[in-house]
Amino acid sequence: MIVDDDEAISSELKELLQNNGYEVILPQDFNNILEKILKISPDLLLLDINLPFVNGELLLQNLRKTSNIPVIMVTSKNNETDEALSISYGADDYITKPYNPNILLLRIGAVLKRSSINYNNNTTITYKELKFDTQKGSIKRDNTEIILTKNEMIIFSYLVTHQKRIVTRDELMTALWDNTEYVNDNTLTVNISRLRNKLKEVGYIDVLATRKGQGYILL
């Protein structure tokens, strides 16, 4: 979706994008533009900073209150203050007119790729040789795959995302159970033990190390 009052630029952009396989939407006017954007919910928004009656940065700021739609800011002035503001208001990228069509296409591609990683929730976390698929709850190494149980997943997720740091038993307890009061403290130990066994199955021994009195660390 392109939101730009300069019709010449808009239609040129539209053609460029359509020629490259994108579906393009241009709003008829800029009344209630925020509602229109939210309703249409485009995959990407190309937003001009200088709109009549609307402040592009303010629009972005308001959009970001409820939406994560990827936004590339477009502006005619090569103005670093604008750039700074756009980024801090949550623009995903920024491009100045006149733009190089190839660069614009690449930037659009890059932004869409990044956002689709977030959207599709394509959550494969890589740890050493392991590919941890947080959707399926599986860990793959080459052609061997092991399935983690829910508890094992929670522990491994927590350790992987806090790598190189000692993670306390309390942290893990809190990550595992809402109310840790009535859970046997040893239960965590058992679950750690089970996770270690599974990691061993894919050839990772001693990566989940104990730091006695402190917690655990994933090496």
Added chain:
Amino acid sequence: MIVDDDEAISSELKELLQNNGYEVILPQDFNNILEKILKISPDLLLLDINLPFVNGELLLQNLRKTSNIPVIMVTSKNNETDEALSISYGADDYITKPYNPNILLLRIGAVLKRSSINYNNNTTITYKELKFDTQKGSIKRDNTEIILTKNEMIIFSYLVTHQKRIVTRDELMTALWDNTEYVNDNTLTVNISRLRNKLKEVGYIDVLATRKGQGYILL
């Protein structure tokens, strides 16, 4: 981590970043620089395109084969071809020298924020009033929380990430099982039914609609 042969720039950058709370690493030399980067595994890499004995873009290209470390390319020439290449090789951003310190800091902040979204696996997907925590496999609405089973999670994830689109039964089968041949077709129906019952528990009735002969759609 800063990889730049211009010592003046490097130390200036280092100071700027350290003054803003970042921990900075400068490699001693550029021998086996790829291995060094992979070993250190920094949160962010500031990479100069023009290194002695090393081609920055080639380095980026090789890095991307095994790593998702966020990279901001830095260059002295304001060269659009370089920019295009960097982006298509997987740079997360691009900045030209001489840089505006504030802009650089903002860009660094933006890149780190984006990547930490991926890293921390901050996977709470919002659907209407529901907050779907893909880590815990739970759905919350206000103060009520329901726990999804693995199958229910897979189905709900798939539907949520393909909202407003009809999802075929085959798609769901493929998402659920590696080999769908030996799975009773009715089993999917049962799992859909179970998911519907759980959604009902948080007040969402009829959101998972059947499109007979076509599939399902999450309204």
Added chain:
DNA sequence: ATTTAACCTTACAGTTTTGTAACAAAAAAG
């Protein structure tokens, strides 16, 4: 209006997951 194909529900049994207890091992403290 009747038939047919697609989808839904319930109940049940096999399997997996999970928490606990009992005992063992290892590191820290005395």
Added chain:
DNA sequence: CTTTTTTGTTACAAAACTGTAAGGTTAAAT
């Protein structure tokens, strides 16, 4: 060196998850 604390292992029972069959319901097709 001995005691204490912390962590690890195994076995077991309760609970949860999952696939299938049997029979019911719905909507499209004839």
